[in-house]
Amino acid sequence: MIDSSLDNFNTEPMEKPASPARQTWKMFSSNQSAVAGLILLAIVLIFSLVGPLVYQVAPTEMVWMPLTPPLESEYLLGTDYLGRDILAGLINGGRITIAIGASAALLTIVIGVTIGALAGYYGGWVDNLLMRVTEFFQVLPNLLLAMVVVMLFSATLTNIAIAIGIVSWTSTARLTRAEFLRLRSMDYVRAERSIGAKNRRIIWAVILPNAAPPLIVSAALSIGTAILFEAGLAFLGLSDPNNMSWGRMIGDNRPYILDSWWGVTFPGIAIFLTVLAISLVGDGLNDALNPKLRKR
Amino acid sequence: MVKSLSKRIGNAVILLLAVLVLNFTLIHIAPGDPVEVLAGEMGGATPELLAELRADFGLDQPFHVQLFTYLGNVLQGNLGYSFYYDKPVTELIFDRIGATLLLVITALLFALFVGTALGIASAQKRNSLLSNVVTLLSLAGFSAPVFWIGIMLILLLSVALPIFPIAGMATADEPEGNFAYILDVVWHLVLPALTLASIYLAFYSRLSRASMLEVLESDYIRTARAKGLSRFLVVYKHALRNAVLPVVTFAGLQFAQVISGAVLVETVFAWPGLGTLAFESILRRDSPTLLGILFFSAVLVLVVNIVVDIAYRIIDPRISAK
Amino acid sequence: MQAPLLSVRDLEVSFQIGGSDVPVVRDLSFDVEHGETLGIVGESGCGKSMTALAIMGLVPNPPGRISKGSILLEGIDITTASEKDLQALRGNDMSMVFQEPMTSLNPVFTVGEQIAETARAHFGLSRAEARNKAIEILRLVGIPSPEKRVDDYPHQLSGGMRQRVMIAISLVCEPKLLIADEPTTALDVTVQAQIFDLFRELQEKTKTAIILITHDIGVVAEMADRVMVMYAGRNIEKGPAIDFIRAPQHPYTRGLISCIPTLQADPPDEPDALFEIPGVVPSAVELAKPGCAFAPRCPNVIDRCKVEFPPSTQIENNRSVSCWLAQEETV
Ligand SMILES: Nc1ncnc2c1ncn2[C@@H]1O[C@H](COP(=O)(O)OP(=O)(O)O)[C@@H](O)[C@H]1O
Ligand code: SF4
Numbered sequence: 001m002i003d004s005s006l007d008n009f010n011t012e013p014m015e016k017p018a019s020p021a022r023q024t025w026k027m028f029s030s031n032q033s034a035v036a037g038l039i040l041l042a043i044v045l046i047f048s049l050v051g052p053l054v055y056q057v058a059p060t061e062m063v064w065m066p067l068t069p070p071l072e073s074e075y076l077l078g079t080d081y082l083g084r085d086i087l088a089g090l091i092n093g094g095r096i097t098i099a100i101g102a103s104a105a106l107l108t109i110v111i112g113v114t115i116g117a118l119a120g121y122y123g124g125w126v127d128n129l130l131m132r133v134t135e136f137f138q139v140l141p142n143l144l145l146a147m148v149v150v151m152l153f154s155a156t157l158t159n160i161a162i163a164i165g166i167v168s169w170t171s172t173a174r175l176t177r178a179e180f181l182r183l184r185s186m187d188y189v190r191a192e193r194s195i196g197a198k199n200r201r202i203i204w205a206v207i208l209p210n211a212a213p214p215l216i217v218s219a220a221l222s223i224g225t226a227i228l229f230e231a232g233l234a235f236l237g238l239s240d241p242n243n244m245s246w247g248r249m250i251g252d253n254r255p256y257i258l259d260s261w262w263g264v265t266f267p268g269i270a271i272f273l274t275v276l277a278i279s280l281v282g283d284g285l286n287d288a289l290n291p292k293l294r295k296r
Numbered sequence: 297m298v299k300s301l302s303k304r305i306g307n308a309v310i311l312l313l314a315v316l317v318l319n320f321t322l323i324h325i326a327p328g329d330p331v332e333v334l335a336g337e338m339g340g341a342t343p344e345l346l347a348e349l350r351a352d353f354g355l356d357q358p359f360h361v362q363l364f365t366y367l368g369n370v371l372q373g374n375l376g377y378s379f380y381y382d383k384p385v386t387e388l389i390f391d392r393i394g395a396t397l398l399l400v401i402t403a404l405l406f407a408l409f410v411g412t413a414l415g416i417a418s419a420q421k422r423n424s425l426l427s428n429v430v431t432l433l434s435l436a437g438f439s440a441p442v443f444w445i446g447i448m449l450i451l452l453l454s455v456a457l458p459i460f461p462i463a464g465m466a467t468a469d470e471p472e473g474n475f476a477y478i479l480d481v482v483w484h485l486v487l488p489a490l491t492l493a494s495i496y497l498a499f500y501s502r503l504s505r506a507s508m509l510e511v512l513e514s515d516y517i518r519t520a521r522a523k524g525l526s527r528f529l530v531v532y533k534h535a536l537r538n539a540v541l542p543v544v545t546f547a548g549l550q551f552a553q554v555i556s557g558a559v560l561v562e563t564v565f566a567w568p569g570l571g572t573l574a575f576e577s578i579l580r581r582d583s584p585t586l587l588g589i590l591f592f593s594a595v596l597v598l599v600v601n602i603v604v605d606i607a608y609r610i611i612d613p614r615i616s617a618k
Numbered sequence: 619m620q621a622p623l624l625s626v627r628d629l630e631v632s633f634q635i636g637g638s639d640v641p642v643v644r645d646l647s648f649d650v651e652h653g654e655t656l657g658i659v660g661e662s663g664c665g666k667s668m669t670a671l672a673i674m675g676l677v678p679n680p681p682g683r684i685s686k687g688s689i690l691l692e693g694i695d696i697t698t699a700s701e702k703d704l705q706a707l708r709g710n711d712m713s714m715v716f717q718e719p720m721t722s723l724n725p726v727f728t729v730g731e732q733i734a735e736t737a738r739a740h741f742g743l744s745r746a747e748a749r750n751k752a753i754e755i756l757r758l759v760g761i762p763s764p765e766k767r768v769d770d771y772p773h774q775l776s777g778g779m780r781q782r783v784m785i786a787i788s789l790v791c792e793p794k795l796l797i798a799d800e801p802t803t804a805l806d807v808t809v810q811a812q813i814f815d816l817f818r819e820l821q822e823k824t825k826t827a828i829i830l831i832t833h834d835i836g837v838v839a840e841m842a843d844r845v846m847v848m849y850a851g852r853n854i855e856k857g858p859a860i861d862f863i864r865a866p867q868h869p870y871t872r873g874l875i876s877c878i879p880t881l882q883a884d885p886p887d888e889p890d891a892l893f894e895i896p897g898v899v900p901s902a903v904e905l906a907k908p909g910c911a912f913a914p915r916c917p918n919v920i921d922r923c924k925v926e927f928p929p930s931t932q933i934e935n936n937r938s939v940s941c942w943l944a945q946e947e948t949v
């Protein structure tokens with residue numbers, strides 16, 4: 001609020017001052033690759049959320065001759081080694097992949113922001129302790145740790161999402177901590193403190209909204225990371241046996257790549273496009289929310 | 297230098313103890329009897345064995361006694377026993393660690409050198425074709441799953457154009473003549489190392505490009521030019537050394553992630569390292585092995601971090617002073 | 619009479635600012651004779667550093683470039699010389715000391731190396747010879763126990779010591795021209811005096827010509843043989859330092875001199891009643907407007923000033939002023 005009011009002085013008197021959200025959208029929509037990413041993301045979402053209603057083929061059932069190449073049957077993208085429809089797998093797997101990605105990213109952000117905020121705001125021994133914990137998680141290869149957790153606690157959708165969240169929060173925590181360190185000595189924070197505001201209020205209602213822009217970007221990007229992570233776990237055989245997912249399709253079909261390139265290629269492209277769309281949107285958000293920090 | 301190094305080593309030891317406590321806690325809070333977790337479902341452990349294990353771990357003892365027994369075991373080099381392989385976990389790990397180190401270090405050095413070279417070349421001409429290619433590559437590197445990149449490379453360069461071997465670390469019936477063997481391993485190494493490097497290649501080129509652009513604007517570069525040094529000396533002596541500092545920092549920070557990547561890449565290429573071992577131990581529900589790998593990876597990461605720290609101090613004299 | 623060492627004619631340096639070419643230095647002409655000290659004074663942002671960088675062939679490009687004029691150093695035109703020829707000149711025939719000693723040295727090399735490499739580049743010395751040369755020059759610039767300091771890194775030295783190292787770098791090849799761009803602005807007052815003493819002493823030994831850039835008239839009075847005053851990218855007054863202090867001609871210069879109590883014939887009774895030139899330094903864009911750039915702040919402004927820039931007028935021995943007032947007096 002404080003900084004945007006300054007900009008408003010420069011706008012023509014006849015024009016209504018644009019709201020921050022509108023300004024962000026204006027910047028975002030003038031960025032070609034960000035818009036392309038947004039459109040791509042919309043297509044992916046429609047494909048995997050509306051697709052199952054339109055294209056009702058069970059992804060886990062044998063529907064045709066195994067290893068039928070694309071365009072040689074009514075199953076356009078062909079079938080895998082068990083005669084399962086690849087297209088149905090893509091459509092249904094998308095839902096699972098995106099759901100796990102989004103919930104794992106949410107958990108990542110909640111843990112990361114909480115730890116980073118407390119460390120950055122309180123400093124001292126709290127900071128010391130929390131940064132040690134962060135360092136600890138950075139030393140462990142996150143995929144291996146997630147593998148251990150999922151294997152020991154069984155591969156359900158919830159456990160997979162939780163495992164990804166638990167191992168992925170460190171960079172968010174560091175980012176949040178840096179923002180809090182920067183903001184905690186700002187005048188308006190001092191002012192709040194001088195009128196006796198509680199720490200809890202200062203952290204969540206005063207500093208956090210001001211730290212939001214980079215955190216929003218980080219949240220957007222961590223969905224992409226979580227999707228890649230889920231795919232990796234599924235590829236290694238750690239996926240919910242009752243649900244199809246893109247990573248699982250690649251893992252299942254990998255032993256048959258000599259007979260069917262399509263079984264691994266299409267789900268990979270799906271993951272690639274989805275994560276690419278999210279990265280483009282994230283980069284666009286970054287430029288739109290932090291215009292001054294724009295990269296060269 | 298020595299002081300801060302010993303501090304780092306102390307820190308590393310504490311972190312490793314914490315990893316062990318985590319391992320131990322996970323075994324105990326996981327659903328099911330800890331002994332069964334330790335034996336592994338497919339380990340084919342007999343009831344007698346289970347009973348023996350139970351006694352070994354003193355499962356009738358209070359939690360903290362069990363923990364100390366466990367820590368004591370690890371300190372004696374006993375990370376547990378793999379019933380599937382019928383071997384101590386440490387032995388399994390030592391059999392495989394060489395292959396992983398070969399893959400990871402090759403890939404990381406490749407990514408570091410080629411990535412930095414690309415980044416620096418593209419920093420010289422800001423909007424050139426090269427710098428656009430680097431930006432595109434980095435988007436691809438960030439967005440495609442590494443294991444899928446590996447599979448695509450196999451389809452392209454091993455199946456469609458049979459240039460490289462599909463899997464493994466050496467051809468089985470290769471006569472073990474020394475040089476021929478090394479060449480064979482290198483040949484097998486190309487695709488996995490390239491795959492693993494692909495993620496970081498783009499990252500390092502972007503990082504070194506940004507860092508180089510920043511350094512080239514700094515006052516001391518202007519000084520170097522004002523001395524009449526050649527463009528080569530200005531860029532490759534004065535700018536480069538400063539520009540690689542963030543690259544070195546990230547190489548250390550990311551090493552844990554590189555190991556994660558290696559798990560996937562090894563699995564794709566059946567590279568006989570810790571990654572495939574981890575994958576196999578999931579298939580066989582061989583928890584002691586997987587936990588042992590987790591612990592050993594942490595050891596590796598900490599060792600690499602200390603090495604990187606020393607390298608950084610050599611490159612940047614300001615740090616040692618602090 | 620010998621040809622001047624440096625001869626700048628009609629120099630214009632422009633920057634791409636928001637899509638258009640904005641000149642930040644204009645119509646600049648001056649000479650520097652062998653062994654003399656030329657002071658360039660002016661407020662911050664008036665184009666002093668850009669002038670210096672233009673002479674060194676180091677105008678940051680993009681966004682800047684030399685858009686007009688010539689700069690002859692012993693007959694070689696800097697504005698058209700190849701990068702290779704410039705490399706041979708820089709650090710060797712001409713060298714520069716920058717304003718910021720804290721950031722102008724490369725943090726990852728020893729000061730000895732940073733001095734020695736200059737000698738190696740121009741004189742083709744061996745490593746050992748260059749190192750000895752570095753020690754010798756460190757001694758010359760007054761660094762105590764140079765045999766030890768030669769292996770220090772910049773962060774181990776104070777600001778004043780670092781500036782001495784910068785001076786050592788700039789002098790190691792015994793250049794004919796040394797440009798010092800506000801060399802003491804970042805330093806303590808006591809250190810400032812030491813650095814200027816050093817400059818004087820070194821000039822006596824080496825007979826190097828110096829362009830001393832500063833916004834401090836006092837320094838000019840002490841150090842310079844001749845002075846050039848810049849305002850908004852142009853030269854507005856030029857002449858021998860003594861005349862300039864005693865009888866400034868341009869209204870801007872008069873204002874500047876009256877700001878320095880010790881230089882005034884009749885200092886005001888209250889020391890803090892300093893004369894401040896009212897108004898603000900014009901921005902580069904305003905500079906492009908016609909008329910005298912000083913007009914908005916000038917106490918003597920007449921109508922003509924606002925539409926036409928006053929050409930440089932010769933008054934008495936080697937003095938020139940760009941002001942309509944002076945023009946009318948001489949006519
Ligand atoms: N990189 C740049 N881009 C645009 N304008 C610049 C740049 N560098 C300097 N300028 C402009 O050039 C003018 C002269 O700058 P400078 O020579 O550094 O002034 P001085 O050294 O006298 O303080 C200033 O008005 C400044 O705004
Ligand atoms: S030309 Fe006019 S405005 Fe400029 S300094 Fe002279 S009197 Fe003042």
Ligand SMILES: [Mg+2]
Pocket residue numbers: 663666667668799800
């Ligand atoms: Mg300047």
